[in-house]
Amino acid sequence: MNATTTTTTPAAPQQHRTPRSRSQGWEIAARVWAAPLGKVAVLLITALVLIACFADLLVPRDPVEQVLREVNQPPSWLGGEGGHLLGTDPLGRDVLSRILVGLRLSLLIGFFTSTATAAIGLTLGLLAGYYERFLGGALMRLADIQFAVPFAAVGIALAAFMGPGVVKLMLVLAFWGWANYARTIVSSVQQTKRMDFVTAARTSGASPLRVMLRHIAPNILGPVIILWSTGVGTLVLVESSLSLLGLGVQPPGFSLGSMLADSQQTLRLAWWAAVFPGVAITLVVIAFSLLGDTLRDAFNPALRANGDHDPELT
Amino acid sequence: MALYLLRRFALIAFVAVGVATLLFALARLSGDPATLMSPADASPEVIEATRERLGLDRPLLVQYVSTLAASFTLDFGQSFMFDVPSAQLVFERLGPSLWIVLPALGITLLLALAIGTAAALRPTRLSGRSLMVVTFIFDGIPYFWLALVLVLVLSINLNLLPATGNAGFASLVIPWIVLSLYGLATLSRLVRGQLLDAFTDGHVITARSKGVSPARVLLAHALPTALPPVLAWLGVQFSLMFSALLILEPLLDYRGLGGLLVESVTNRDFPVVQASVFSLAVLITVMNILMDASVRLIDPRLRAKAAR
Numbered sequence: 001m002n003a004t005t006t007t008t009t010p011a012a013p014q015q016h017r018t019p020r021s022r023s024q025g026w027e028i029a030a031r032v033w034a035a036p037l038g039k040v041a042v043l044l045i046t047a048l049v050l051i052a053c054f055a056d057l058l059v060p061r062d063p064v065e066q067v068l069r070e071v072n073q074p075p076s077w078l079g080g081e082g083g084h085l086l087g088t089d090p091l092g093r094d095v096l097s098r099i100l101v102g103l104r105l106s107l108l109i110g111f112f113t114s115t116a117t118a119a120i121g122l123t124l125g126l127l128a129g130y131y132e133r134f135l136g137g138a139l140m141r142l143a144d145i146q147f148a149v150p151f152a153a154v155g156i157a158l159a160a161f162m163g164p165g166v167v168k169l170m171l172v173l174a175f176w177g178w179a180n181y182a183r184t185i186v187s188s189v190q191q192t193k194r195m196d197f198v199t200a201a202r203t204s205g206a207s208p209l210r211v212m213l214r215h216i217a218p219n220i221l222g223p224v225i226i227l228w229s230t231g232v233g234t235l236v237l238v239e240s241s242l243s244l245l246g247l248g249v250q251p252p253g254f255s256l257g258s259m260l261a262d263s264q265q266t267l268r269l270a271w272w273a274a275v276f277p278g279v280a281i282t283l284v285v286i287a288f289s290l291l292g293d294t295l296r297d298a299f300n301p302a303l304r305a306n307g308d309h310d311p312e313l314t
Numbered sequence: 315m316a317l318y319l320l321r322r323f324a325l326i327a328f329v330a331v332g333v334a335t336l337l338f339a340l341a342r343l344s345g346d347p348a349t350l351m352s353p354a355d356a357s358p359e360v361i362e363a364t365r366e367r368l369g370l371d372r373p374l375l376v377q378y379v380s381t382l383a384a385s386f387t388l389d390f391g392q393s394f395m396f397d398v399p400s401a402q403l404v405f406e407r408l409g410p411s412l413w414i415v416l417p418a419l420g421i422t423l424l425l426a427l428a429i430g431t432a433a434a435l436r437p438t439r440l441s442g443r444s445l446m447v448v449t450f451i452f453d454g455i456p457y458f459w460l461a462l463v464l465v466l467v468l469s470i471n472l473n474l475l476p477a478t479g480n481a482g483f484a485s486l487v488i489p490w491i492v493l494s495l496y497g498l499a500t501l502s503r504l505v506r507g508q509l510l511d512a513f514t515d516g517h518v519i520t521a522r523s524k525g526v527s528p529a530r531v532l533l534a535h536a537l538p539t540a541l542p543p544v545l546a547w548l549g550v551q552f553s554l555m556f557s558a559l560l561i562l563e564p565l566l567d568y569r570g571l572g573g574l575l576v577e578s579v580t581n582r583d584f585p586v587v588q589a590s591v592f593s594l595a596v597l598i599t600v601m602n603i604l605m606d607a608s609v610r611l612i613d614p615r616l617r618a619k620a621a622r
Contacts, residue, residue: 037447145332148595150557156579157340157587237456241561244458245576264462264565271466278459286454
């Protein structure tokens with residue numbers, strides 16, 4: 001039986017298609033691929049991931065090698081010496097090579113943190129929606145409090161008190177982000193819980209855990225996947241911004257964000273060392289937010305039909 | 315309405331207690347506060363003295379209750395760095411930050427209404443679609459990077475603006491540009507979506523059918539229907555802008571609340587950290603409540619409900 005056909009609440013804002021079976025997952029993928037912007041997003045992300053994986057083979061120079069003779073060289077097409085396509089930074093390292101390798105850490109942080117946040121958010125959202133009276137109330141009030149505190153404030157305070165570092169940073173980011181997910185899915189969980197097939201499962205003796213995972217979770221995966229996708233881009237941004245304050249990735253490790261941080265002081269001497277990593281961050285964020293947006297359309301074709309309006313009316 | 319206001323104020327109190335609790339927990343979880351607040355190479359005796367001076371040798375519950383009580387009277391203790399009451403420091407620095415955030419919020423709203431409406435009026439044509447693609451590109455540009463590029467172009471290359479510091483109006487221009495572009499994409503998309511929904515609403519179709527001019531349909535019928543979620547989002551945007559400001563202010567060497575928070579964190583000036591996070595949380599809650607209240611004033615459906 002499929003939840004699609006049993007939706008009783010017309011106000012239910014979410015996806016009525018579950019990516020439970022393989023065919024539905026493929027259908028979502030096909031819809032994303034069919035959208036022009038979806039194609040752009042998928043190709044861009046594939047390219048970024050491939051570059052990050054094979055960065056070691058692609059780099060024209062050693063990304064950590066410091067060539068003192070070639071400090072602050074502009075890009076070669078602006079007359080820089082040494083043939084550095086995107087110039088060198090104040091320590092004489094090749095900017096292009098560092099971007100290719102730095103992309104790896106940035107993407108890893110984005111993927112892992114977003115996945116961890118999604119897992120925590122999904123778990124707490126399921127619990128809050130299932131045990132709505134007590135636990136749900138308490139969790140949602142906690143979310144209210146969290147929403148009132150700007151995330152950067154927490155990140156800065158924690159990073160400073162615990163000491164900077166990537167792993168700590170990822171943990172903090174993952175634990176703070178749950179509220180966003182929980183808020184989004186909790187009402188769908190509550191609605192799904194009241195549907196006939198869930199009641200049937202409960203009456204036939206399924207444990208709460210089984211009901212939550214087997215019967216409710218597949219129906220709320222849509223928004224979770226959408227949030228996950230935009231989350232990757234956002235987390236790359238957040239990592240960059242905290243690295244900018246010196247609270248994120250520490251040398252000798254480097255990400256796109258910490259490259260930006262290293263070169264902001266020498267903006268007058270070598271703008272290329274700050275500008276090009278920023279372009280790379282922009283590409284990452286755009287790719288994932290485009291993917292998130294096309295996923296939203298793919299999960300909810302009705303919304304899309306609504307968006308492409310009858311031209312007669314406008 | 316009275317009950318509504320009462321409940322909203324209860325929310326402020328609730329958030330205040332919650333944030334104070336969170337801060338207390340963070341301060342205790344992140345290690346021994348007496349050690350953290352002492353100089354890095356302090357001897358055990360000095361640390362012990364700090365512990366006594368700050369009352370950290372009392373039972374945890376007593377500490378918690380007194381911290382909570384102190385938060386509500388805005389008594390967070392003296393700043394270690396400046397030796398003035400932390401709350402006073404926060405209020406001095408809040409002004410410069412609001413000078414950035416509030417105008418930027420206004421600019422964002424106006425631009426988003428313009429872009430969103432333009433895109434909603436031509437949802438299928440190339441011009442409408444490309445507007446939306448542009449918003450995606452804006453969405454991806456990191457605000458702190460944009461700030462660096464603007465400093466590079468406007469201050470270093472063209473010498474039009476001061477690069478950093480608080481130098482009156484001129485030093486506000488770059489933060490205004492950066493922050494008003496920061497949430498523009500999301501807000502424009504929201505305006506567009508809401509307007510497209512409003513165009514299919516019964517009362518808008520009725521207005522069109524009885525021959526009301528298109529401009530009037532848009533301004534008097536469709537926009538008021540579309541506006542409430544947009545206003546509600548402004549509350550969220552306010553919080554996001556302050557988040558961005560925490561990164562921007564140190565970057566541009568601007569002396570506002572964001573700069574103060576980062577400074578106090580790196581200097582382990584814990585009373586100031588507490589005072590600024592607490593005030594920010596209350597400020598953001600109040601802003602959200604104001605937005606919520608204005609939604610009620612605008613939305614006739616909610617107004618009717620409140621009158622009953």
